[in-house]
Amino acid sequence: MALDRERLIRFGRDRAAKGAGPATLGIDIGTIKLILSHAAAVHGLPVIIEAVDLARIALKQLGLIGKGQERDRRPTQDELDRLISHFDANPRQIAPIGPLRCCYRNAPRGNLHGALVGSGMSHPDASHP
Template identity: 65%
Template sequence: MASITKLPSGAYRVQVRRKGRYASETFPRRDDTQKWARQAETLVDQGLPPNRSSVARLHTFGDLVDLHIADMCAVGKPPRRSKAATLATLKRDLGKEKIGHLDRHKLIEYGRKRADQGAGPVTLGIDIGVIKMILTHAAAVHGLEIHVEGVDLARVALKRLGLIGKGIERDRRSTTAELSRLFRCFDETARLTMPMTRIVQFAIATAMRLDEICRADWSDLDIDRRMLLIRDRKDPRNKSGNDQRIPLFAATGFDAWALVMAQAKHLGKAKGPIFPYNSKSVGTAFRRACADADVKDLDVAPSA
């Protein structure tokens, strides 16, 4: 027989006593207690111990991070590289914090710590935004009694302290002389196996990001129309399915179509990735060449 009691906090405690077994759980909603009680009684009738609810197992912020990832994977939207890295950082730094202890003061302390570690205003703003997203997800989807006002107040405080803010728009453009030095550096580096000159020229010609360049496949190339399909382009809200076709032509001083044809000749095939290289390795090679060629404050289109 199950008994349900409303607690002073507003939550509901359900107790099940059946066939000599006892179990209890606490839920934020009465409907959840009734559902759990029926499941617990069924398990006892089958000779099994009543399971604890998944909600009742959530004690730390790390638990909420894992819950969010599992939920998003279940609906076919697993975190991509940037978001996954942010989630991993938050779980590492705050994962052991009790859910109820993650208040305004704790988040301001965390913001100061991240800033001391070198996190910029934009990065810290993203961190705080993801923390709020994790807490809101748990409250909205799973009915946990979580308040996010502390996160909002922490954001205001960190903004007043100058630790959260907008990014500085970059308008840095390479000069012809700088590109010449970089290309010479690429071509004269014997240990470099990637065709960096061609990759950088293609990036300039198409304005594609490094991860998009390294993911582009020969099967996405429309030879007749000289168009390339870019799958899952970077978008602030939704990248999955954000496919776009771009023309390959010479509009920036470099002929994108000619570069693709040169790459086909270089590979000796037109199958698989057009530029079968790791985007991180390409970025590292670019930065190393910038240092060697004395080119400052220049970056190739970054990964998503």
């Protein structure tokens, strides 16, 4: 079975029918293109990447690919506690999650970045902006 334009459009319609939003589907199609490009460039496989581009155009025209919607819901305290517990239990985690909890709780809505910068927290990698 070939991975052609029609099959990619069918894939997009199926994903959308199962609840994938326009931004998610755009990421899915982008990932498929990345994998196919890698297969062609690195492994020399005969792949027609143009099919992905054409499918993307068609899916966009169908309204199945587009920008994501801005979210205005903040996570609940239970959701935050579960996330923090998960990351605290990971010994490979480099970000200090505990101080993040305090900054998130005390930050004005939509200004978590400002609260982190104002608290003196910075990324552990000094070269990271």
